Amino acid sequence: MNQKLYTFNGGVHPDVHKAESNATPIRTMPLSARYVVPMRQHIGEPARPVVAVGDRVLRGQMIGAAEGYVSTAVHAPTSGRVVAIEACAVPHPSGLFDLAVVIEADGEDQAIAYQPLDWRSLDPSALRNRMRDMGLAGLGGAVFPSYIKLNPGAQKIHTLILNGAECEPWITCDDRLMRERAPEMLRGIEIMRHALGCQTVLIGIEDNKPEALAAMRAAAPAEIEVVAVPTMYPGGGGKQLTYTLTGVETPTGGRSTDVGIQVFNVGTAYSLYRAVEIGEPLISRVVTLTGHVAQPGNFEVRIGTPLADLISAGGGMLPGASGEIIGGPMMGFDLMDLAAPVTKAVNCLIVKNPKFFPIKPIELPCIRCGACARACPADLQPFEMYWYSRAKDFGRAQGYNLFDCIECGCCSYVCPSHIPLVDYFRFAKSEIWEREREKRAADLARSRHEFKAFRLEREKQEKAEKFAKAAEKSKAAASSNADPTAPADPDAEKKKAILQAALERAQKAKESVAPKNTENLPPRVQKEIDEIEARRATVEATTETKE
Amino acid sequence: MIGSPYILGRNSTSAIMLKVMLALIPGIVAHAWLFGPGIWVSLFLCSAFAIVFEALLLLMRGLPLKPFLSDNSALLTAWLLALSLPTLAPWWLYAIGMLFAIVVAKQLYGGLGQNLFNPAMIGYAALIVSFPVNMTQWAAPVGLADHALTLLDAFDVVFAGQGSISADAYTSATVLDTWKTQARLGTPSESILSQPIFGWAGGQGHEIVALMYLAGGLLLLSLKLITWHIPLAFLAGLAATAGVLHLIDPTQHASPLLHLFSGGAMLGAFFIATDPVTAASTPRGKLIYAGMAGLLTAIIRAFGGYPDGVAFAVLLMNVCVPFIDTYTQPRVFGHHPGHSKGRKS
Known part of the structure; x- marks a missing residue:
């Protein structure tokens, strides 16, 4: 069956640079001596450490429990001893440290007893709760806790989309995973389908990955459709892939579930398979190591592995390296500290060199050429938003739908004046959030003050009433034995x-x-x-x- | 701060300007072929004045020379103005034109990207209101001129004035000018059109140049440096308005074909109205902006005091651009059709 495809506006065609890393099979990283497992690896509340310094932990043992609704658990990647629970370097654009459990590996890699689940006989909600404790989060980059996404809630989910587009240049971890582990991945997809109770399943893969398409098609049952989508960045964006496959636009400010569609990354489906059918929590993922390294490729890496160890596993950096990017070149960020570990969100580590990542040219004035608007997959007018963001007129920037910006970077990529447009939009968004936070704080303080004034007034009135009553009483008592006709003041x-x-x-x-x-x-x-x-x-x- | 994207496309402002200039070359070569070497002199002079004025103003504004001079924007303005002016005009005419274009219209408004009005058209407008006589003496087609000028002659005419050779020997009025004067005098249109300066569509020679501009414009379209909206709407607005007027009174109003292939119509449609800084930027906005500019061009040509109307039409529509853009914002992905956008503040 030929799936009809829809074309969204905009998008760009940067050099894909996939060949550097997708030619060799996934390699398994040797064990590291030390693992740094951050408690915050997902969107939402960080996990709460449930081990103490000195504890011996086993591979797969929960070391951080989900805290709150939007949260998920964190597990020990290998057996060893907890040597510290402290703030450590983490892969985050801010470069700030975050709470992590540091485990010294004992080299035995001893695991807890994994308990596979008979998911077909299990109620979807029981399955979901299990997934929360298995630490599953979206591996495409957004790391949203998977158990929440597997809960259709009030909305009926009719279509499940698996995102295997991998539109960012350089990244090939999903490509290799689909090529090598398609049958397992499809079992994960079956579990998703069971949990969501949906009919249609579409797997979208960019047409520059013929091997992955063939492997997935060979493994997929007839009712699951594997669709080749055009290679174009950001064709793998959740909203963009949904539109390409279904023609449905995700409403502004909403999620695709609002229109009955749920989207998962293909890597998440594979992890779900391992969690359910093997009983292994999310303790490893496939990471692309590419760029200016000796042996680029894909590695199955335990969560918590220091990134420096990953680079060593790839033969080390070549001379002339000029820094590292976490994620892809379009939406990734600079790695501040090589001691930071691989987390659930880390899909790629690119070692830069000046040839592929030259110093950005000088920023020139905007000539309103509109190249950014034509490249914008959200149909925004970036040059107008830029104008107002730059002038710090955030209200007007918001009027041009600043918050519909998905920060894909297409506008910056095409700008002939080399204006870092998306930086201006990130700045404007953070300023608006900060102002809203301040406004909320001020509103709270004001309402507290108003309530206090009201309470004081009420207490005053209550007292006055009490006194008046007492006065009535004493007056009545007085009038009974005194002259009732005496003039009462x-x-x-x-x-x-x-x-x-x-x-x-x-x-x-x-x-x-x-x-x-x-x-x-x-x-x-x-x-x-x-x-x-x-x-x-x-x-x-x-x-x-x-x- | 996140620094992504870490890769950039190969697009650059100076390359865009350069490509637009390259797209002008067929028209320029045709002009030199058909009207003699005068065009080289005016192009050279306008370019030189543009660079001098741009550099001077950049220095006065304390801005670095290299990135701004190498963006090629001043040169493009110079070429557009040179192609809008009569060749073989005195040198100071080009100087004053570039002064208004670069200094007044561009740098005094804040430089590249900040100007409200099309710089070349401001230069043109300043000249036509100040020196109307010089602005109507166009080089005659080579075959029609009594005297064929060499490149040296052309320099001589531009710098030393018209001394030895009489201006009438190598200039003539344009077809728009001729039509306007003659039709108002009541000359029948057949006898106007039978004059030698008229060709098969527009002015003798000028129609070929216009065709070359059309070819260059199609090149811009294929290179995706412009979108189809502005040229199409401009030419459609001009042809439709001229067509209606021609139907009403063919003795007073020339045919749409003449309008399309004479004066600044083709240059305006593809190269001048499309100036991104001063044009509308939304797809619907471009249609309104350029359609109205085409309409105004026809109206000014028919009823105004000047033979051509492209410059004033474009400038008038430049004024409306912020307004047009505000009310023609495209629907944003995920928003319901008809959802109001861009106006909330």
């Missing part, structure tokens, strides 16, 4: 009543707080105490009336 009566009430309370308080063992005190002490008590009574009375 309501103000004086009220004051008197307040005073009376205060005195009564003071008396009561005095009684209640009266110190014990005060009998038979020397007269001097007794006198002093009496004076203090009297003073306290007056003070209490006056403060009461003041209020």
